[in-house]
Amino acid sequence: MSAKLKRTLAGGIASGLLLISVPAWATDGSVPQAFQAGANTIVKMSKGQAHILKSWTTPAGLYGYAVQIAPGHDLIMYTTTDGKYLFMGGLFNADGKNYSVEYGRKYLPAGAVPHPVTPAQVASGLKDTTNFIVGNPKARKTIWMVADPNCIFCHKAWQKLYPYVQKGDLSIHMIPVGFLKPSSLPKAATILASKEPANAWARDEKGFNDAAEEGSLTPMANIPQEDRLEIQKNGQWMNAHGISGTPFLLYKNPAGGWSATPGMPENVKLFMEQVG
Structure with a gap:
């Protein structure tokens, strides 16, 4: 564990829009028939890993779902009634009411309910997650x-x-989580268990299969339980802070305050200018 640091990050709700085809198979019957198409889409996207805890109709005409993606990673998702489109993130009305927070409190396990935090509040507790550094720790710019x-x-x-x-211009504090696919947690834990986690992560990225959306790292046959638990704790922390998607970036801005970017930066040059 000497190569690892204990840190925290925080954030907000990531949002996205995905279009995929409806699977031909059905869920286990625990979801009402009207919500089956959306439930099938969610389960298919997770490679069979997702468990639907609850389903309901929203004022926006979308179907809502409380979903457990992995132990300690529970979130709210929405689909169109035909199940062809899936949404994650905040669902607001014209008055600014965030239904996602309300649904989270109502339908998610108590420990999974997100609470509003600012980047500065999150940064004040950076010690609470397990992470490792990629690059020169003395680099001029740093992101989490x-x-x-x-x-x-x-x-x-x-x-x-x-x-x-x-x-040498940037160092990255990587906070690994493992919830997207069944192999995610074993891969993330294997990276943590490596003598040089930064190199292990780089290997996973170097051979990344874009078509299959799979990192190239092969999980260890016997992963230390300690490292599995650290990844699970990172996932619980991510979930508790309302971070429903990856990547999520935290950094100091040029004014010296904390800023957060959910998702991939589209313009990396502009993004780097925003990192102090």
């Missing part, structure tokens, strides 16, 4: 990155940011 080893958008963010690491 929550990432899953099978996350295609984490991979794309890595491709954009890693050249700055190689030039």
Whole structure:
């Protein structure tokens, strides 16, 4: 564990829009028939890993779902009634009411309910997650990155940011989580268990299979339980802070305050200018 640091990150709700086809198979029958199409889509996206805890109709005409992706990682999702479109993130009305927070409190396990935090509040507790540093710790710019080893958008963010690491301009505190696929947690725990986690993460990224959305690392046959638990704790922390997607980036801005960016930076040059 000497190569690892204990840190915390925080954030907000990531949002996204995905279009996929409806699977031909059904869930186990615990979801009402009207919600089956959306439930099937959610389960298919998770490679069979998701468990639907509750389903309901929202004022926006979307179907809502309380979903457990992995132990300690529970979140609210929405689909169109035909199940072809899936949404994650805040659902607001014209008055600014966030239904996602209300649904989280009502339908998610008590420990999984997100609470509003600012980047500064999160940064004050950076000691609460397990992470490791990629790059020169004395680099002029530093960011904190929550990432899953099978996350295609984490991979794309890595491709954009890693050249700055190689030039010595940036260091990244990687906070590994494992919830996207069944192999995510074993891969993340294997990276933590490595003598040089930064190199192990780089290997996972170097051979990343974009088509399959799979990191290239092969999990260890016997992963230390300690490292599995650390990844699970990172996932519980991520969930508790309302971070429903990866990557999630935290950094100090040029004014010296804390800022957060959910998702992949589209313009990496502009993003780097925003990092103090």
